[in-house]
Amino acid sequence: xxSIIQAAGWPIxxxxxxxxxxxxxxxxxxxxxxxxxxxxxxLLDEAISVSSKGLPTPDTVNQLAQSSALGEVLAAGLRARTxxxxxxxxDLRAAMEGAGRAxxxxxxxxxxxxxxxxxAAPLLGLLGTVVGMIEIFGSQAGGGAAGVGxxxxxxxxxxxxxxxxxxxxxxxxxxxALIFWRYFRSRVDAYLLTLELSAEQFVRHLARLPx
Numbered sequence: 001x002x003s004i005i006q007a008a009g010w011p012i013x014x015x016x017x018x019x020x021x022x023x024x025x026x027x028x029x030x031x032x033x034x035x036x037x038x039x040x041x042x043l044l045d046e047a048i049s050v051s052s053k054g055l056p057t058p059d060t061v062n063q064l065a066q067s068s069a070l071g072e073v074l075a076a077g078l079r080a081r082t083x084x085x086x087x088x089x090x091d092l093r094a095a096m097e098g099a100g101r102a103x104x105x106x107x108x109x110x111x112x113x114x115x116x117x118x119x120a121a122p123l124l125g126l127l128g129t130v131v132g133m134i135e136i137f138g139s140q141a142g143g144g145a146a147g148v149g150x151x152x153x154x155x156x157x158x159x160x161x162x163x164x165x166x167x168x169x170x171x172x173x174x175x176x177a178l179i180f181w182r183y184f185r186s187r188v189d190a191y192l193l194t195l196e197l198s199a200e201q202f203v204r205h206l207a208r209l210p211x
Contacts, residue, residue, distance in 0.1 A: 011128025011166050012165065015169050018121050018124065018173050021117065022117045025113060026180045028110065029114075032109070033188070033191070037069070038068055040070065047202065051209070055078060055082050056078065061082075064078070069103035070103075073198070073199050074198070074202050076095045076098065076099035077092050077203060077206055080096075081206050085211050089203055092203050093203050096202070096203065100195050104195075107188045107192070114181045115181045118174050121170045123170070124170050126170065128163070128166025128170070129167045133163050135163075136160060
């Protein structure tokens with residue numbers, strides 16, 4: 001592997017940096033997008049149960065907000081209802097939508113960087129190949145310098161294969177990055193839909209509480 005990296009030349013180093021960065025982003029997103037940290041399955045029912053007989057204490061609301069993204073959205077509704085007992089459904093919905101936008105921003109964090117790597121890696125690989133081809137044909141024209149014999153088809157073919165290492169490595173980086181980006185994108189979309197539906201259900205619950 002090290003010999004391939006050395007043979008591919010300097011253009012492969014940006015690709016190596018992209019591969020390390022993409023791996024770090026994938027691991028970080030897997031941890032951040034766990035269901036328990038975003039939309040715990042029973043959290044909505046627990047929040048409705050706790051607030052069914054009256055608004056919970058500020059400490060309970062703070063614990064709810066710190067539990068997950070869904071908890072933050074539900075806590076925003078409870079805080080709005082506590083601060084303004086006469087708040088309308090539209091007011092509660094607006095408060096929860098604001099918290100939802102902040103949560104959505106965190107859920108989508110680093111996804112654009114992963115998409116950029118998936119798009120840029122093949123181009124970086126192609127750049128490395130073009131640079132390698134220029135060096136190869138330049139050495140051919142110069143009488144076989146840089147280890148490529150003038151007019152030797154075998155050595156020329158070997159030089160071209162070395163130059164193509166960059167294209168191959170660019171695809172090796174780009175394809176998994178694209179797959180994981182699409183996976184995380186669909187997962188975030190599903191979470192956002194769950195947040196929206198849960199918030200709407202919680203607004204209707206808060207509207208039924210005595211004012």
